[in-house]
Amino acid sequence: xxxxxxxxxxxxxxxxxxxxxxxxxxxxxxxxxxxxxxxxxxxxxxxxxxxxxxxxxxxxxxxxxxxxxxxxxxxxxxxxxxxxxxxxxxxxxxxxxxxxxxxxxxxxxxxxxxxxxxxxxxxxxxxxxxxxxxxxxxxxxxxxxxxxxxxxxxxxxxxxxxxxxxxxxxxxxxxxxxxxxxxxxxxxxxxxxxxxxxxxxxxxxxxxxxxxxxxxxxxxxxxxxxxxxxxxxxxxxxxxxxxxxxxxxxxxxxxxxxxxxxxxxxxxxxxxxxxxxxxxxxxxxxxxxxxxxxxxxxxxxxxxxxxxxxxxxxxxxxxxxxxxxxxxxxxxxxxxxxxxxxxxxxxxxxxxxx
Numbered sequence: 603x604x605x606x607x608x609x610x611x612x613x614x615x616x617x618x619x620x621x622x623x624x625x626x627x628x629x630x631x632x633x634x635x636x637x638x639x640x641x642x643x644x645x646x647x648x649x650x651x652x653x654x655x656x657x658x659x660x661x662x663x664x665x666x667x668x669x670x671x672x673x674x675x676x677x678x679x680x681x682x683x684x685x686x687x688x689x690x691x692x693x694x695x696x697x698x699x700x701x702x703x704x705x706x707x708x709x710x711x712x713x714x715x716x717x718x719x720x721x722x723x724x725x726x727x728x729x730x731x732x733x734x735x736x737x738x739x740x741x742x743x744x745x746x747x748x749x750x751x752x753x754x755x756x757x758x759x760x761x762x763x764x765x766x767x768x769x770x771x772x773x774x775x776x777x778x779x780x781x782x783x784x785x786x787x788x789x790x791x792x793x794x795x796x797x798x799x800x801x802x803x804x805x806x807x808x809x810x811x812x813x814x815x816x817x818x819x820x821x822x823x824x825x826x827x828x829x830x831x832x833x834x835x836x837x838x839x840x841x842x843x844x845x846x847x848x849x850x851x852x853x854x855x856x857x858x859x860x861x862x863x864x865x866x867x868x869x870x871x872x873x874x875x876x877x878x879x880x881x882x883x884x885x886x887x888x889x890x891x892x893x894x895x896x897x898x899x900x901x902x903x904x905x906x907x908x909x910x911x912x913x914x915x916x917x918x919x920x921x922x923x924x925x926x927x928x929x930x931x932x933x934x935x936x937x938x939x940x941x942x943x944x945x946x947x948x949x950x951x952x953x954x955x956x
Contacts, residue, residue: 606645610734613650614744615661649738655711656730660746660758663715663725670703670712674719680753681719689716724761732765821896822859828894829863829871835891839870843879843895856896 651658658666667674676682689697694709704712714727722728735741748757832840842860857873864871883890
């Protein structure tokens with residue numbers, strides 16, 4: 603079909619199976635509604651690890667490797683250099699001599715995954731995944747766990763954000779099922795950490811020092827995004843939630859970015875101490891429409907107000923290549939029309955709404 607639209611989907615890990623099913627259900631609902639809007643002239647193609655094993659990510663990489671008899675990590679869940687070097691340097695016949703289950707259909711995945719783990723310390727066949735995201739421009743991603751401990755593979759989300767220069771993360775928390783609060787519509791813009799302490803900042807070996815940058819120049823990008831988002835949506839105020847009372851230099855720099863973009867956009871800024879923000883939003887979440895803070899403080903405390911868990915990757919928003927991560931956190935299998943009406947799914951600038 604001439605007007606086929608590709609939809610890229612990364613399933614989550616088995617231990618997050620429920621959340622991953624939520625991702626697919628939401629994506630299926632989007633496709634169904636889009637088909638109604640666009641008509642029969644458009645078709646939709648799911649692209650996932652089922653079609654190309656090089657699109658496998660997260661702990662699913664380990665599981666797929668283990669099904670081939672390959673264990674890329676040691677007993678501390680750190681990289682096994684002997685195994686990785688063998689996979690990278692050997693041809694198919696040599697690899698089959700040690701791992702008989704590896705076939706011609708597996709070899710590209712095996713080599714890409716091994717090279718990415720060795721050089722980047724991520725459970726992502728990096729070249730294949732990044733190139734496909736850039737090609738398609740949009741992706742659904744399920745919940746993927748990150749192993750804990752020194753030297754273990756890095757966060758997939760942080761890796762993708764850094765590689766695609768995705769400076770902004772906007773998390774929409776919307777009440778879509780029966781809750782204590784029935785009119786919750788909180789839009790939180792979060793600095794995702796392509797620099798600094800939340801992006802696997804190196805620890806200085808043999809010392810007690812860590813380069814713990816929290817507020818960096820990348821912070822201005824997400825503050826700008828928050829104020830521009832508010833202006834676009836007709837929202838008259840942005841809350842800047844920080845701890846400038848304690849972290850006087852770094853967090854107050856974040857607040858100064860807020861003042862700058864408040865003046866630029868004409869949107870009111872209210873600075874709120876993060877501790878006070880937590881107290882207020884748990885009692886009166888309807889007071890807040892747009893909140894901007896750093897990823898250092900997180901945003902998962904709003905999960906009780908949220909719907910389903912999934913991660914979207916969009917192009918043409920903020921960033922050099924793929925710029926904006928949009929996430930729903932939590933778990934809820936009640937996919938009501940109210941929920942579906944809250945999102946716009948976009949692929950390569952062709953908009954379709956649900």
